[in-house]
Amino acid sequence: MLKFRKKSFLLKNNFFNLNYKSLLLLINLFLLLIFSAQNCLNNENSGFSENQYRIIDIFPHDNTAFTQGLVWKGNYFYESTGLYGRSSLRKVEIQTGNVLQKYDLPNDYFGEGITIFKDSIYQLTWKEQTGFIYDQETFQLIDTFSYSYEGWGITHDGKHLIISDGSPVLHFVDPCTMEEVKQVTVYFQKTPVRFINELEYIKGKIFANIWQTKQIAIINTDSGEVTNWLDLGGILDNIEINSSQDIDVLNGIAYDEDKGYLFVTGKFWPNIFQIKIMDNFVQ
Ligand SMILES: [Ca+2]
Numbered sequence: 671m672l673k674f675r676k677k678s679f680l681l682k683n684n685f686f687n688l689n690y691k692s693l694l695l696l697i698n699l700f701l702l703l704i705f706s707a708q709n710c711l712n713n714e715n716s717g718f719s720e721n722q723y724r725i726i727d728i729f730p731h732d733n734t735a736f737t738q739g740l741v742w743k744g745n746y747f748y749e750s751t752g753l754y755g756r757s758s759l760r761k762v763e764i765q766t767g768n769v770l771q772k773y774d775l776p777n778d779y780f781g782e783g784i785t786i787f788k789d790s791i792y793q794l795t796w797k798e799q800t801g802f803i804y805d806q807e808t809f810q811l812i813d814t815f816s817y818s819y820e821g822w823g824i825t826h827d828g829k830h831l832i833i834s835d836g837s838p839v840l841h842f843v844d845p846c847t848m849e850e851v852k853q854v855t856v857y858f859q860k861t862p863v864r865f866i867n868e869l870e871y872i873k874g875k876i877f878a879n880i881w882q883t884k885q886i887a888i889i890n891t892d893s894g895e896v897t898n899w900l901d902l903g904g905i906l907d908n909i910e911i912n913s914s915q916d917i918d919v920l921n922g923i924a925y926d927e928d929k930g931y932l933f934v935t936g937k938f939w940p941n942i943f944q945i946k947i948m949d950n951f952v953q
Contacts, residue, residue, distance in 0.1 A: 722900055722951050725908060726931055726944040730767030733915060733940040735760070739784035739793070739824065739868060740922035740942075742933055743806075746770070747924060747942070750784040750793050757781030759793055759802075759809060767942075773809045775802075783824035783868055785831065787845050792831060794821030815848045817841070823869035823878065827891065832876065834869055838862035840876070840894070856889055858896040863887060870923040870932075875952060877932075879921050886923065886934070888952055898951060902934060909941050 731737075739750035747762040757780055761771035775781050780796035790812065791804040797820055803813040819835035826832060830842040830851055840854045856863045856878070865881035876889040877900070884903040887896045902920055911917060918937030925932055926944075935942040 721948060723902075723932075723945045723947050725905070726946055728909060729764050729942045729944065731935050731939055731942045732762075732767055732769065733938050736918070736937045737868075737922040737935055737939070738782045738937075740870075740924040740933065740935060741784055741786050742924035742926050743786050747933070748784060748786060748791060748806075749922070750781045752781045752796065752937075754778065754780055757795075759784065759791065759804060761809075764942075771809055773804065773811075782821045783834070785824045785826050785869075787826045787831065792824060792845075794824050794833065796821055817843075822881075823867050825869040825871040825876065827871050832869060832871065832891075834866040834878065836865055836867070836881070838864055838866065838894075840866070840889075854891070854894040856887065856894045856896060858887070863896060868921050868923055870925050872925045872932075873952075877923050877925075879919075879923060881921075882919055884920050886920075900947065900951070905934070905943055905945075906939075908943075911940065915940065 735749065736752045736756065737749060738752040741748040745764065747764060749760045749762055751758045751760065755777045757775040759773040760769045762768065763770055779798050782794040782796050784791055784793045786806055789806045791806050793802045793804065795801065799816055799818060801815045801817065801821065802811060803815065804811055821833065822836045823834040824831060831845050833841040833843060835841065838856045840856060841850050842852045842854065843849065844851050856866055863880065867879040867881045870877045874891060876891055878887045878889055880887055884901065886900040886902065888898040888900065890897055916938055920934065920936040922935040923932060932945050932947060933942050934945060
């Protein structure tokens, strides 16, 4: 009887020990799972705004520049500015924002987008239907070209100049003949997207500012479909802005192919933001 009791007690005790250990093991496993999941989330999303981009650095920008076009080449920015009487082509130092080289357009030309194709800078003007071609090194005017629409943004895919005119249409132009080769209409969910502004061709996609919005459209070059939207609505929260400063819209996209970073700014913005897009964001 005593033996039985003892056995029973042992059994009960073992049962309790077993359950207690199992419970501890389960708690540990549960905590490990939560920690792992949290850690995984932290690694994936660390510092990325809305799972889209992360600010790498912030550089000064001339807040009197009405930015219409931005390109990154050879560790310098090339920038086009607009407004009548204030339009220019500039070479800008990244760390200081200093303008190292400048060409002022005649007062009756409103500067728009720029792109650099084979060491020549192509610059559009807004309503003048005239484009300028400069030597990249000297800013010497080499040639002019004309088009029958408003000039807004310009980039190139290595074969064609790609030009926006404020409508949903992108014009693909042969850079040798300046003849239009084809048009692509930009749309999102079957609706044409208007006001396509500054452009940047990045790894087979066209990134485009949409005038008066805080979003950049990521466009399939062949179909014109917007495959994603980069929301930069909160990016100015990262800097102090003088209340008297006249800040205009987001405009200006440049791409650092070597580092894989984007530069974004806006008209009269006091800064240029160097950002990294999350790898899985660009589809
Ligand atoms: Ca650009």
